[in-house]
Amino acid sequence: MSGSYEKHMGPCLGVSCSPFVKRLFLTCSSDGSVRLYDTLSQRPLVVYEPGYNEYVMKVCWSPFRPCVFIAVTNTGHVYIYDLVLSKQAPSYILEYKAPPQTVSRAEQNKSAYSIGFNPLIRDFLAIGYGDGTARIFQLNYSLSHKKKDEEKHLRSLTEDNKEIF
Numbered sequence: 001m002s003g004s005y006e007k008h009m010g011p012c013l014g015v016s017c018s019p020f021v022k023r024l025f026l027t028c029s030s031d032g033s034v035r036l037y038d039t040l041s042q043r044p045l046v047v048y049e050p051g052y053n054e055y056v057m058k059v060c061w062s063p064f065r066p067c068v069f070i071a072v073t074n075t076g077h078v079y080i081y082d083l084v085l086s087k088q089a090p091s092y093i094l095e096y097k098a099p100p101q102t103v104s105r106a107e108q109n110k111s112a113y114s115i116g117f118n119p120l121i122r123d124f125l126a127i128g129y130g131d132g133t134a135r136i137f138q139l140n141y142s143l144s145h146k147k148k149d150e151e152k153h154l155r156s157l158t159e160d161n162k163e164i165f
Contacts, residue, residue: 072112
């Protein structure tokens, strides 16, 4: 199966496939958006715009929670979406904090470029930054442990959004 999907207004910088609902995937772009697609439709089911005037550098679906995904930006923000809590807005935002040894603002590259979930310690989230640092964040229990009927909830969200388009 191959298909072409409605494009972003800038380069597509990241793609992440849902580990729970196989036909769903996320894309992110320098246009500042994250798009949720169903392989059965060329148009996005939902378009998320996490921040103002930011490139979304990477997006990653949680391997533990069907309704959780993370997006990181060129300003170093980490946007955590929990679609059980909100269908549109990020549930949590982590801000970039420069390491104390950084001398000048010019030497800082606070862009976040990579996301990694720890497969063994499910509440650890790693983010890689353009200044060469990697940070480990500890997610709260609700973000790292599956809720009852969560896959069903994700499927219902996709069905609800199909009616809009």
